[in-house]
Amino acid sequence: MAPQGARNPSGRRPQGLSPALTANPGSKTISEHPLQNKAALITGAGRGIGKALAYQLAKLGADLILTSRNLDALMRLSAQLRRRELCRVVEHACDVGEMESVEKLAAVIEHKFGRLDIVINNAGVGYSGVLFESEAEMVGRMLLTNLYGPYLVSRFCLPLVAVGGGGVVVNIVSQAGIEGSPGFAMYSATKQGLQTFSEALRLEMAEHNIRVLTVSPGMTRTSFYDRFLAGKCPAPMSYSDLMAPEEVADSIARALLDPDHGACPEITVRTDGPLQ
Numbered sequence: 001m002a003p004q005g006a007r008n009p010s011g012r013r014p015q016g017l018s019p020a021l022t023a024n025p026g027s028k029t030i031s032e033h034p035l036q037n038k039a040a041l042i043t044g045a046g047r048g049i050g051k052a053l054a055y056q057l058a059k060l061g062a063d064l065i066l067t068s069r070n071l072d073a074l075m076r077l078s079a080q081l082r083r084r085e086l087c088r089v090v091e092h093a094c095d096v097g098e099m100e101s102v103e104k105l106a107a108v109i110e111h112k113f114g115r116l117d118i119v120i121n122n123a124g125v126g127y128s129g130v131l132f133e134s135e136a137e138m139v140g141r142m143l144l145t146n147l148y149g150p151y152l153v154s155r156f157c158l159p160l161v162a163v164g165g166g167g168v169v170v171n172i173v174s175q176a177g178i179e180g181s182p183g184f185a186m187y188s189a190t191k192q193g194l195q196t197f198s199e200a201l202r203l204e205m206a207e208h209n210i211r212v213l214t215v216s217p218g219m220t221r222t223s224f225y226d227r228f229l230a231g232k233c234p235a236p237m238s239y240s241d242l243m244a245p246e247e248v249a250d251s252i253a254r255a256l257l258d259p260d261h262g263a264c265p266e267i268t269v270r271t272d273g274p275l276q
């Protein structure tokens with residue numbers, strides 16, 4: 001398995017370097033809690049990749065704001081994190097596809113932390129199925145969650161990063177956003193949209209010292225896989241070959257800590273199996 005590769009297909013200039021997020025800028029030495037006193041928002045933290053990332057960032061010392069629609073899942077997670085780590089954890093239910101909900105989230109973060117350093121746009125849903133069998137309502141929800149959601153979170157939460165002097169936003173895209181395949185047309189479209197949104201944002205946010213990274217995971221062992229199978233699409237790879245969410249979380253954490261990722265802001269995390 002080759003878990004990580006990094007690419008910079010755009011060849012654009014390095015930008016938005018964030019000394020605020022590097023414990024020892026210019027050095028590869030990383031302290032035990034390099035994200036101490038940094039506040040990180042993770043959307044879709046209730047399960048899967050978001051949950052694995054919550055454990056990872058808590059271990060690195062970050063204070064966390066965890067969101068998803070299911071508050072119970074978040075409360076179970078934050079209780080575990082509080083037992084194991086020293087970080088502050090705030091959980092707040094939010095539907096990233098609804099403007100009022102995201103505005104409320106930003107208000108809660110401002111009230112509790114006053115600022116933000118890291119924003120992870122991870123919440124996402126994936127429905128598969130060929131066009132004539134697709135359910136338009138589900139596809140609408142996917143557009144709201146995967147594309148409008150990261151826009152809303154960026155619109156209302158990134159000012160809290162700018163006000164603190166800068167930081168980093170990570171948008172979770174997908175290999176499926178690079179090349180369309182049957183049964184995944186609209187999922188691919190949402191991820192391709194998020195990719196180009198991120199490229200534009202990268203240029204806009206440079207003046208605010210906000211790095212914009214995209215991370216493209218390959219097929220990962222989460223409830224995503226079950227939903228793809230529910231869409232009657234052939235399984236692209238067997239369950240045992242999927243990556244663990246912890247592998248993806250580890251790559252995201254390393255990208256957050258590495259100032260060189262300002263120069264190489266598009267990260268691919270994949271196995272040697274077929275692209276997803």
Ligand SMILES: NC(=O)c1ccc[n+]([C@@H]2O[C@H](COP(=O)([O-])OP(=O)(O)OC[C@H]3O[C@@H](n4cnc5c(N)ncnc54)[C@H](OP(=O)(O)O)[C@@H]3O)[C@@H](O)[C@H]2O)c1
Pocket residue numbers: 043044045046047048049050067068069070073094095096097121122123124125126145172173174175216217218219220221222223224225276
């Ligand atoms: N797994 C893969 O193979 C794979 C590959 C490439 C990219 N990705 C991307 O990775 C990200 C995480 O996926 P995952 O595999 O970890 O999926 P997952 O296990 O299904 O987790 C998705 C998370 O998003 C939350 N969520 C869904 N809709 C939401 C909404 N409207 N508002 C707020 N939160 C919402 C879910 O919680 P609630 O339902 O409680 O809201 C859940 O916590 C997604 O963006 C996905 O597209 C996954």
